[in-house]
Amino acid sequence: MADQKLVGKTGRVTGRVVPGRIGEVMVPVRGGTEAFHAYSADDEEIAPGTRVLVVEVLPPRTVVVTPV
DSSP: OOHHHHTTOEEEEEEOBOTTSOEEEEEEETTEEEEEEEEETTSOOBOTTOEEEEEEEETTTEEEEEEO
């Protein structure tokens, strides 16, 4: 998937995103929902269930997110 197609999408945190550690988010892509590794754009903790916005992609399966 091209990076520009993920940036701007909203998803939901499924594995706590903590500063300096990788978490997990589910993002709707290609007609389904896929899991991606995630880092916080603002170096803040993001709890599971929080809606987030993808602001950057780090190939192959990692995104940088911020709460919506």
